[in-house]
Every structure is written in structure tokens, then in C-alpha cells.
Amino acid sequence: MKNKLPVVLHLFIFFILLHSSNGFSDLDALLKLKQSMAVAPERSGLDDWVAPLPNSIVSNSHCSFSGVTCDENSRVTSLIISNVALNGSIPPEIGVLNKLVNLTLTSNGLTGELPVEMCNLTSIRFINFSTNAITGEFPGEIVAAMAELEVFDVYNNNFSGMLPLEFVKLKNLKKLFLGGNFFSGEIPEDYSEFQSLQSLGLQGNALTGRIPWSLSRLSTLEELCLGYFNSYDxxxxxxxxxxxxxxxxDIGGCDLSGEIPESLGNLKMLHTLFLQFNNLTGEIPPDLSGLVSLKSLDLSSNNLTGGIPESFSELKNLTLLNLFLNHLSGPIPPFIGDLPNLEVLQLWTNNFTFSLPPNLGSNGKLLILDVDGNHLTGTIPQDLCKGGKLQILVLMVNYFFGPLPEKLGDCKSLTKIRIMNNFFNGTIPAGVFNLPELTMLELDNNYFSGELPAEMYSESLQIVSISNNRLTGIIPPAIGGLVNITKLSLQSNNLIGGIPEEMFNLKRLYAINFSDNNLTGEIPADIGNCSDLTSLDLSRNELHGEFPRGILSLSSLNILNVSRNNLIGEIPAKLGHMKSLTVLDLSYNQFSGRVPSDGQLKDFNDTVFAGNPNLCSPHLPHCESITNLKHHSVSLNKSKLFLSIFIPITITFSILIFFLLIKQKNKIQKSKSWKLTTFQRLDFKAEDVIVCLKDENIIGKGGAGIVYRGSMPNGIDVAIKRLMGRNHGFEAEIQTLGTIKHRNIVRLLGYVCNRDTNLLLYEFMSHGSLGEILHGPKGAHLQWETRCKIAIEAAKGLCYLHHDCSPLIIHRDVKSNNILLDSDYEAHVADFGLAKFLRDAGGSECMSSIAGSYGYIAPEYAYTLKVDEKSDVYSFGVVLLELISGKKPVGEFGDGVDIVRWVRETISEIPPPPETAVVVAVVDCRLKGYVLESVVDMFKIAMMCVEEESTRRPNMREVVQMLTNGNL
Structure with a gap:
């Protein structure tokens, strides 16, 4: 027993209260519980827990309290309070309820530690405190007093320390759930000595060491969960x-290695086997066919090879088969289509070949089919939705061909259809636009032809993307019937006619892409009705008329591209006052007049306005040629007069500014108000840093500041980043960044500041940034082995930010220029100028405007301004494509085309099998002697990272796992 004296004192005081002259009844204890565990104001649950009126003769009023059950003597035997948003802690008075058999306080907000007075609950058999925030090391003395305990559940709390041993002594204990906490150390060998245990849950902790084989002695055990966040040897x-x-x-997600033991096939009663997200190798043992009761098998995200064993045809009870993210190959055996109970089949990102089993779905029970990213071909089985239950159909990035079965247009259960990047042809079944549950229809990069249907009335469709096909005809007015659509992409087809006005009544639209068609007419003025629109791309059409004024009312618009049309007239000045606009392209039209010089239009470069011969701007060389010639002489005389006055004033002003700058520079360097704050021992002073702020020491410039190389008196070089402006939250956030210690993150050594300036001190990276080397003359020396090493190291740094540091951090500006290389070319993630702290894991934040670098920004970030860790994953995928191709993210592929779009277009242009052919087509020609399979593996990972839908991207932990366990 830990710290016995305080426990004894606690109990002594408690029993004095219990046996005082006034007594302390169950009613008193319950009212004290209500006082200590107050219900949040917005919730109700203990409203009827009220004291009886004075002089009341009722002595058992508490027995009618909600959640309370009493025995014949009005003693409380059961207390069940769940989902009522309690806060506060469990008070010592809980020990008064010494007749309790069942104590359940689940899914509330309880904090604090368990009171030692719970030792008095000697009759207790069921305790459930799951999903709260109870803290502290586990008080083993409480457990030791509960000899009758059968169920103990504290899943999803904040307990820490070693796993308590006292549970082993409880002869009646049947269920023990300690998962979702912060227990550390090894699983005790003593845990093999439970006498009656049926369920043991230790998942989601920080356990290490080897899994004890001796647990197999638990002859009564029915459920064993050991995975997730634990990391075993x-x-x-x-x-x-x-x-x-x-x-x-269930031993998923806990770094297991080696092969799957054949002996697991002996578990005749097993209905669920979860081994996903580990490092398991070898082939799937055919002996697992001995699991005759098996319903759910998940071996996904490992390094398994070989094929699906033919013996699995014996698994007649199988409902779920997950084998995705492995290196499995060969055909999908035909017997998979004959499994009588199969509901979920997920095989994505493997190397399966040939066609889908022709009978797949014929059992009438199929719910989910996902075979994305394989080498499958052939046509789609006709009976996928035979039972009318199919919900998700994902066939993208394969070599399927032929038309879609018309029956899919009648499959009313479908919620998602994602079949991009195949060779499907024929017309799209008209019925899919009217399915009652369908939310996502993605048919991009196929060969669909014909016209869009004249009737569309689905109220569920949110995303429709049919880009890069061969559709003809008009955009039907019926598209206005898709009342809940948010994203509509029809780019790169052969559509004609005008843009229907009906679609601008779609109030939830945030992204429209009709680029690269043959659309004519004017842009409807009602476009301003789509108030949530954040991205509008109408480029590469034959639209005419003036710039539509309705666009100016779109306050959330981030991306506007109307390039390569026939638009005329002047560019409205109000366009420069659209503060959310970050991407703009008006090039190759017939705009005329002057480009407005106020607002943010002046911040866009010349390419935005190029190809408009009658457009005048100070940055366009032909501006003078379109000036009205009859005013030339008058303007010339005015110019001479102006210059005669302006030049002397300018010279005088310049001299004054020069001396002011010299004075300011001296002030910066000699100021005694500088303060040096360090996060480790540094053998230099603030003055040593200040003297390095010279122009000749500048090694980089960016939007956030200027970076200098500083040589300290002790011979150590540091990178000094002088931030632009003064951030009032600077010290608080820097204190957090200063605690980050990871090998692949640039270490913040400290900072120097005064009232006006902040200087960040980082460890110096002698080889500069990955972007500078890769896209510079030294890129030829960066060969494949080194590039793989850099990719893995940078991924580990980001993984730490997303999953392991506290609070979690989203970088928001992941790019090759922010991956720095030391003298050994080891990668370090740098530049946290745009980083955001996530207080809740898995949460997201909505930003007021787009931040980041063009070419790296995730689609959902540009459309919705919502950012989470998957936005960083997209940016990292772009970095991987840079490493493979040696090309910059933008600027090398033509107007409006970035590296992701370039790769996707390259994929669509190469006939099957395109995977290796695409890699050969895009790989950096400077690379010599690389292993093609290694490049293909990284290419697959990169394309997963740059998926348009963020939920389809892996997280950084999975990316690290794939990079380190593949063939790189």
C-alpha cells in the first residue's frame, strides 16, 4: 500500500463522520455526491435529487432518485448515472453507500482521483467509470477490499503508473477493462494467474516489452484486447x-513484428481476429481456415505477402475481410464471391490482379467493397447490389473497363461511388443522380460519354465529380435539383452551351470547376447567390461578356480562375477588396483598361493578367502603347514639371531615410533591452546574437521573416530568424515549441526579444533546405537512397507533431523549403511560423484565410478554410512527388497546373498497365541506378497522401509505417 499514513487518516476522519451522533445516511451521501459532481447547466439528469421537506416523515425519498435502486431497508444497492455531463470529482462520502452492488458513472466528465474511502464498498460487484477523466496512479488498496468484485471498467480515463497487481487476487473477477489510459511498463506475468477472468482490456495505454506468452494459461478468457498505442517487442x-x-x-496497432503464428488456427471459438496496423510479415497462414467460427478478420496495414489462401473458402461465417495496405498479390479467389455471409471486403492498396469474382454480391448481403489501388481489370459484377444493401463502392485506380451496370442506378442503399482512374466507358446510369442516400459520386478520369441526364433530384448528393471524361451536350438545368450539393466538378469534358442559371440557387455550393470544356454565353449574374462559394474555375472555355459583378459579392471566395475565355471590359476595382481571394487568374481574355492599383490586386504577379493585349498595368510592358495618344504631349509637359519638383525631394528624402536606417541598425545592435531566453544551456549572450544581424549573413528570406547565419564565440553556428512584427502570443507558443525534442525537428535553442523585435535561435543546418538542393544544381547529387532517407525522416518529424507531442501541432506550411538538411543530409522539419496547436486530438480549426504555400495547399483547406492534420499529409504527399520527379510543385507544367494535377493527367494518358509506366514517365532524369520497385512504392504512398478527400488520406503514423516497411 502506497503512502499508508494519509490513507489511515482519511479513513479515521471518514468513520468519525459516519458514526457521529447525527449519523450520515445514504440520502446525505447522495446529496453530497450531487454537490461534488455538479451537472453541466445545459444538461439535466439529477434534477430530482432533492432533500425532503423539513419535518417530513418520508425516510426513503432517495430511493426514487433517478439512477438509484434500494433494497428493502432503503439502503442504496445500485447507482447508475451515465451521459449527464457530470463534472467535479467523486467525494469521500461515496464510502457511506456500503451496500452498493453496482456503481456505474460512465460517459460523464469526472476528474480527480478515486477516493480511498471506496475501500468501504465491500459488497460491490460491478464498477464502471469508463469515459471520464479520472487521474492519478491506481489505488490498489481500494481493489484489495472489494473481494466480491466481478466487473471493473475504467476504460478511457487518465490513470497512470504500472498495471496494478491487486486484481489478480480477486477470485470472482470476470471482466477487467483498463484500456484507454496511460498505464506504462510491461504486462505483469502475474496477469496469467486470474482464476475466473473472461475479458481483459489493456488496449490504448503506453505498455512496452513483450506480450507474455503465459497469458495463454487463462483458460476462462473469452476476450483479449492488447493493442493501440501500446508498443511491444x-x-x-x-x-x-x-x-x-x-x-x-484484438492486438492491432502495437508494433508487432514477425509472422502470424499458424497455431492461431486452433482457436475454434474465435469470432474476431484483429491484427491490423502492425509490422507483421510473411504470408497469411492457410491454417487460419481452422477458425470455423470466425466472423471478422482484419490483417490490414502490415507487410504481408503472397495471396489469399484457397483454404479460406472454409470460412463460411466470415462477414468482414480487411486486408488493405499490404503487399498481397495474385488474383482475388473466386470463392470470395461465394462466401454466404460476406458484408465487408476491403483490399485496397495491394497488388491484386485479374478481375473481381463474378459472383461478388450475389449473397445479397454486401455492404462495402473497396479495392482501390490494385491492378484489377475486367468488368463490374452485375449483382453487387443484389440484396439492395450495398453502401460503399470504391474501385478507383485500377484498370476496370466496360460500362457500369444499369442496376447501380437502382441501388437505393448506396452512399458513395468512387471509381476514378479506370477505363470505364459508355453512359452513366441516369438513376445514380437520383439515389436517395448517395452523398458522393466520383467518376473522374475514365471514358464515360453521352450526355448528363435531364432529371436530377437527389437531395442527398453533396459531391459530384466527373472530370476528364468524354461527356457531351449541355449542363442540364435539372442540375439545380441537387439542392445539397457542395462540390461540382465537370472539367475536361466536351460540354457545350451556357452555364444554367438554375445551379446558382444551390446555396451550399463551395466549389465549382467547369474548366476545359466548350461552354459559351455569359457567366450568369446570379452567381452571387452561391454565398458559400470558395472556389470557382471556369477557365479554358469560350465564355464572353463582361466580368460578372455577382462574383464581387462572394465574400468567402479563395480561388477564382476565368482564364482563357473571351471576357471583355474593365477589371472592377472592387475585385482588389475581396480579402479572402488568394488564387486569381484572369489571363488570356480580352480585358481592357487599367488594372486597379488599390487593394490586393497589386500583390498578384504579372501572369495573372497576361494575354490581355488591351490591359494596362505598371507591370505590363505594353501599357504605354495603349495610352490615349492625344494626351501624350500634355502628359509629357506635366511629367517634366513633376520631375523637376520630385527628383530633388526624392534625393533629400532618400538621404534622410538612409541615415535613419543607419541609426536604427545601430540601435538594434547596441540596445541593452534585449533579453535572451534559452531552452538548453547556451554559451553565448544576447549581444553575440545581435551583432550577427548583418546583410552579409542573410541566408534566407520569407513571408515570416529574415534568416541570418550567426557564428557564436564558442565556434557554434546558429540560425537566427528575425520575425516580422510583434506577436503578443509569441512567448506562450514559443515556450511550447521550445519543449519539442525530436531528432527530425529543427531544435529551437531559444529566443532573443525586446519590445519591438523577436529573434528565434535554431540549430544551424549546413546543407540548407531540401527545396534549394533538389531544385538547384546540386539536385543531381541527391540520389534515390538519400531521397528515401529524407522522406522517412521528415515523415517521422511530422508524425511526432501530429500524434505524440502535447499539445498536438499542425504545421500548415509543409514544403520542401521547410525541410532542412544537416551535414549528414538528415532531414529536420522547420519553420513553425504558421503552426497551429490542436487542443483536441482529431479536431480541426477553421482559419480566417488561407495560409501556406501555393502548390502544397490541400483542396479542403482552400475550399472550407478548415484545417486538420490531413492538410499536412497532403502537403507532404506533394513533397514526395517532388522527390520522385525532381520538379517544383508549380511553374513547370503550364498555367494553373500543379504537380499533383500533372501527375494525374500523366496517369490518364498512359494505357494500362500505367503504374510503372507513369513512374518512368515522371521520375527525375537525374536519378541513376534506382530500384524501380522502390520508386513505385513511394509513388503509391504519395498518391494516397494527395487524395482529394481528406478522409481517404493516411495519417502520418501510417505514412511512416508504409515508408519504413515497404521496399524503399
């Missing part, structure tokens, strides 16, 4: 095949 003990009663084995 070695593999699955082969002895686990000797469990006699095991029904569920």
Missing part, C-alpha cells in the same frame, strides 16, 4: 493458439 506468442475459450483477439 517481438511478435504474437505462438502459445496463444492454446486458448480454450477465446472468442475475440
Amino acid at each position: 517481438g511478435g504474437i506468442p505462438p502459445e496463444f493458439g492454446s486458448f480454450k475459450s477465446l472468442k475475440l483477439l
Whole structure:
């Protein structure tokens, strides 16, 4: 027992209260509980917990409290309070309820530690405190007093320390759930000595070491969960095949290695086997066919090879088969289509070949089919939706051909259809635009032809993307019937006619892309009705008329591209006052007049206005040629007069500015108000940093500031980043960044500041940035092995930010120029000028405007301004494409085309099998002697990272796993 004296004092005081002359009843204890565990104001749940009126003769009023059950003596035997948003802690008075058999306080907001007075609950059999925020090391003395305990559940709290041993002594304990906490150390060997245990849940902690093989001695065990956030050495003990009663084995996501033991096939009663997200190797053992009761098998995200064993045809009870993210190959065996109970089949990102089983879906039970990213071909089985239950159909990035089955247009259960990047042809079944549950229809990069249907009335469709096909005809007015659509992409087809006005009644639209068609007419004035629009691309058409004034009312518009049309007239001055606009392209039209010089239009470069011969701007060389010639002489005389006055004033002003700058520079260097704050021991002073702020020491400039190289008196070089402006939250955030310690993140050594200036001090990276080397003359020396190493190291740095540091951090500006290389070319993620702290794991933030670098910005960030860690994943995918191709993200592929679009267009232009052919087409010609399979593996990972839908991207932990466990 830890710290016995305080426990004894606690209990002594408690029993004095209990046996005082006034007594302390169950009613008093419950009212004290209500006082300590107050319900949040917006919730109700304990409203009827009120004291009886004075002089009331009722002595058992508490027995009618909600959640309370009493025995015949009005003693509380059961207390069940769930989902009522309690806060506060469990008070010591809980020990008064010494007749409690069931104490359940789940899914509330309880904090603090468990009171030692719970030792008095000697009759307790069921305790459930799951999904709260209770903290502290686990008080083993409480458990020791509960001899009758059968169920103990504290899943998803904040307990820490080693796993308590006291549970082992409880002879009646059947269910023990300690998962979702912060327990550390190894699983004790003593845990193999439970006498009656049926369920053991230790998942989601910080456990290490090897999984004890001795757990297999638990002859009564039915459920064993050990994975997720735990990190074990070695593999699955082969002895686990000797469990006699095991029904569920979940050891996913805990760094297991080695092969899957064949002995697991002996678990005849097992219905669930989860081994996903580990480092398991070898082939899938055919012996697993012995799992005759198996319903759910998940071996996804490992390094398994070989094929699906033919013996799996014996698994007649199988409902879920997940094998995605492995290196499996060969055909999908035909018997998969004959499994009578199969509901979920997910095989994406493997190397499966040939066609889908022709009978797939014929059992009438199929819910989900996802075979994205394989080498499958052939046509689509006709009976995928035979039972009318199919919800998700994902076939993208394969070599399927032929028309879509017309039956899909009648499959009313469908919620998602994603079949991009194949060779489908024929017309699109008209019925898919009217399915009652369908939210996503993505048919991009195929060969669909014909016209869009004249009737569209789905109220569920949110995303329709049919770009890069061969559609003809008009955009039907019926498209206005898709009342909840948010994204509509019809780019790169052969559509004609005008843009229907009906579509601008779609109030939820945030992205429209009709580029690269043959559309004519004017842009409808009603476009301003789409108030949520953030991206509008109408480029490469034959639209005419003046710039539509309705666009100026789109306050959330981030991206506007109307280039390569026949638009005329002047560019309205109000366009420069659209503060959210970050990407603009008006090039190659017939605009005339002057480009407005106020607002943010002056911040866009010349390419935005190029190809408009009658457009005048100070940056356009032909501006003078279109000036009205009859005013030339008058203007000339005015210019002479102006210059005679302006030049002397300018010279005088310049001299004054020069001396002011000299004075300011001296002030910066000699100021005694500088303060040096360090995060480790540094053998230099603030003055040593200040003297390095010279122009000859500048090694980089960016939007956030200027970077200098500083040589300190002790011979150490540091990078000094002088920030632009003064940030009032600077010190608080820097204190957090200063605690980040990871090998692949540039270390913040400290900072120097005064009232006007902030200087960040980083460790110096002698080889500069990856972008500078890769896209410069030294890029030829950066060969494939080094590029792979850099990719892995940078991924590990980002993984730490997203998953392991506290608070979690989104970088928001991941790019090759922010990956720095030291003397050994080891990669370090740098520049946290745009970083955001995520207080809630898995949360997101909505930004007021787009931040980041063009070419790296994720689509959803540009459309919705919502940012989460998947936005960083997209940017990292762009970096991987840079490493493969040696090309910059933008500027090398033509107007409006970035590296992601260039790669996708390259894929669409190469006949099957395109995977290796695409890599050969895009790989950096400066690379010599690389292993093609390694480049293909990184290419696959990169394309997963740059998926348009953020939910389809892996997280950085998965990216690291794929990069380190593949063939790179």
C-alpha cells in the first residue's frame, strides 16, 4: 500500500463522520455526491435529487432518485448515472453507500482521483467509470477490499503508473477493462494467474516489452484486447493458439513484428481476429481456415505477402475481410464471391490482379467493397447490389473497363461511388443522380460519354465529380435539383452551351470547376447567390461578356480562375477588396483598361493578367502603347514639371531615410533591452546574437521573416530568424515549441526579444533546405537512397507533431523549403511560423484565410478554410512527388497546373498497365541506378497522401509505417 499514513487518516476522519451522533445516511451521501459532481447547466439528469421537506416523515425519498435502486431497508444497492455531463470529482462520502452492488458513472466528465474511502464498498460487484477523466496512479488498496468484485471498467480515463497487481487476487473477477489510459511498463506475468477472468482490456495505454506468452494459461478468457498505442517487442506468442475459450483477439496497432503464428488456427471459438496496423510479415497462414467460427478478420496495414489462401473458402461465417495496405498479390479467389455471409471486403492498396469474382454480391448481403489501388481489370459484377444493401463502392485506380451496370442506378442503399482512374466507358446510369442516400459520386478520369441526364433530384448528393471524361451536350438545368450539393466538378469534358442559371440557387455550393470544356454565353449574374462559394474555375472555355459583378459579392471566395475565355471590359476595382481571394487568374481574355492599383490586386504577379493585349498595368510592358495618344504631349509637359519638383525631394528624402536606417541598425545592435531566453544551456549572450544581424549573413528570406547565419564565440553556428512584427502570443507558443525534442525537428535553442523585435535561435543546418538542393544544381547529387532517407525522416518529424507531442501541432506550411538538411543530409522539419496547436486530438480549426504555400495547399483547406492534420499529409504527399520527379510543385507544367494535377493527367494518358509506366514517365532524369520497385512504392504512398478527400488520406503514423516497411 502506497503512502499508508494519509490513507489511515482519511479513513479515521471518514468513520468519525459516519458514526457521529447525527449519523450520515445514504440520502446525505447522495446529496453530497450531487454537490461534488455538479451537472453541466445545459444538461439535466439529477434534477430530482432533492432533500425532503423539513419535518417530513418520508425516510426513503432517495430511493426514487433517478439512477438509484434500494433494497428493502432503503439502503442504496445500485447507482447508475451515465451521459449527464457530470463534472467535479467523486467525494469521500461515496464510502457511506456500503451496500452498493453496482456503481456505474460512465460517459460523464469526472476528474480527480478515486477516493480511498471506496475501500468501504465491500459488497460491490460491478464498477464502471469508463469515459471520464479520472487521474492519478491506481489505488490498489481500494481493489484489495472489494473481494466480491466481478466487473471493473475504467476504460478511457487518465490513470497512470504500472498495471496494478491487486486484481489478480480477486477470485470472482470476470471482466477487467483498463484500456484507454496511460498505464506504462510491461504486462505483469502475474496477469496469467486470474482464476475466473473472461475479458481483459489493456488496449490504448503506453505498455512496452513483450506480450507474455503465459497469458495463454487463462483458460476462462473469452476476450483479449492488447493493442493501440501500446508498443511491444517481438511478435504474437505462438502459445496463444492454446486458448480454450477465446472468442475475440484484438492486438492491432502495437508494433508487432514477425509472422502470424499458424497455431492461431486452433482457436475454434474465435469470432474476431484483429491484427491490423502492425509490422507483421510473411504470408497469411492457410491454417487460419481452422477458425470455423470466425466472423471478422482484419490483417490490414502490415507487410504481408503472397495471396489469399484457397483454404479460406472454409470460412463460411466470415462477414468482414480487411486486408488493405499490404503487399498481397495474385488474383482475388473466386470463392470470395461465394462466401454466404460476406458484408465487408476491403483490399485496397495491394497488388491484386485479374478481375473481381463474378459472383461478388450475389449473397445479397454486401455492404462495402473497396479495392482501390490494385491492378484489377475486367468488368463490374452485375449483382453487387443484389440484396439492395450495398453502401460503399470504391474501385478507383485500377484498370476496370466496360460500362457500369444499369442496376447501380437502382441501388437505393448506396452512399458513395468512387471509381476514378479506370477505363470505364459508355453512359452513366441516369438513376445514380437520383439515389436517395448517395452523398458522393466520383467518376473522374475514365471514358464515360453521352450526355448528363435531364432529371436530377437527389437531395442527398453533396459531391459530384466527373472530370476528364468524354461527356457531351449541355449542363442540364435539372442540375439545380441537387439542392445539397457542395462540390461540382465537370472539367475536361466536351460540354457545350451556357452555364444554367438554375445551379446558382444551390446555396451550399463551395466549389465549382467547369474548366476545359466548350461552354459559351455569359457567366450568369446570379452567381452571387452561391454565398458559400470558395472556389470557382471556369477557365479554358469560350465564355464572353463582361466580368460578372455577382462574383464581387462572394465574400468567402479563395480561388477564382476565368482564364482563357473571351471576357471583355474593365477589371472592377472592387475585385482588389475581396480579402479572402488568394488564387486569381484572369489571363488570356480580352480585358481592357487599367488594372486597379488599390487593394490586393497589386500583390498578384504579372501572369495573372497576361494575354490581355488591351490591359494596362505598371507591370505590363505594353501599357504605354495603349495610352490615349492625344494626351501624350500634355502628359509629357506635366511629367517634366513633376520631375523637376520630385527628383530633388526624392534625393533629400532618400538621404534622410538612409541615415535613419543607419541609426536604427545601430540601435538594434547596441540596445541593452534585449533579453535572451534559452531552452538548453547556451554559451553565448544576447549581444553575440545581435551583432550577427548583418546583410552579409542573410541566408534566407520569407513571408515570416529574415534568416541570418550567426557564428557564436564558442565556434557554434546558429540560425537566427528575425520575425516580422510583434506577436503578443509569441512567448506562450514559443515556450511550447521550445519543449519539442525530436531528432527530425529543427531544435529551437531559444529566443532573443525586446519590445519591438523577436529573434528565434535554431540549430544551424549546413546543407540548407531540401527545396534549394533538389531544385538547384546540386539536385543531381541527391540520389534515390538519400531521397528515401529524407522522406522517412521528415515523415517521422511530422508524425511526432501530429500524434505524440502535447499539445498536438499542425504545421500548415509543409514544403520542401521547410525541410532542412544537416551535414549528414538528415532531414529536420522547420519553420513553425504558421503552426497551429490542436487542443483536441482529431479536431480541426477553421482559419480566417488561407495560409501556406501555393502548390502544397490541400483542396479542403482552400475550399472550407478548415484545417486538420490531413492538410499536412497532403502537403507532404506533394513533397514526395517532388522527390520522385525532381520538379517544383508549380511553374513547370503550364498555367494553373500543379504537380499533383500533372501527375494525374500523366496517369490518364498512359494505357494500362500505367503504374510503372507513369513512374518512368515522371521520375527525375537525374536519378541513376534506382530500384524501380522502390520508386513505385513511394509513388503509391504519395498518391494516397494527395487524395482529394481528406478522409481517404493516411495519417502520418501510417505514412511512416508504409515508408519504413515497404521496399524503399
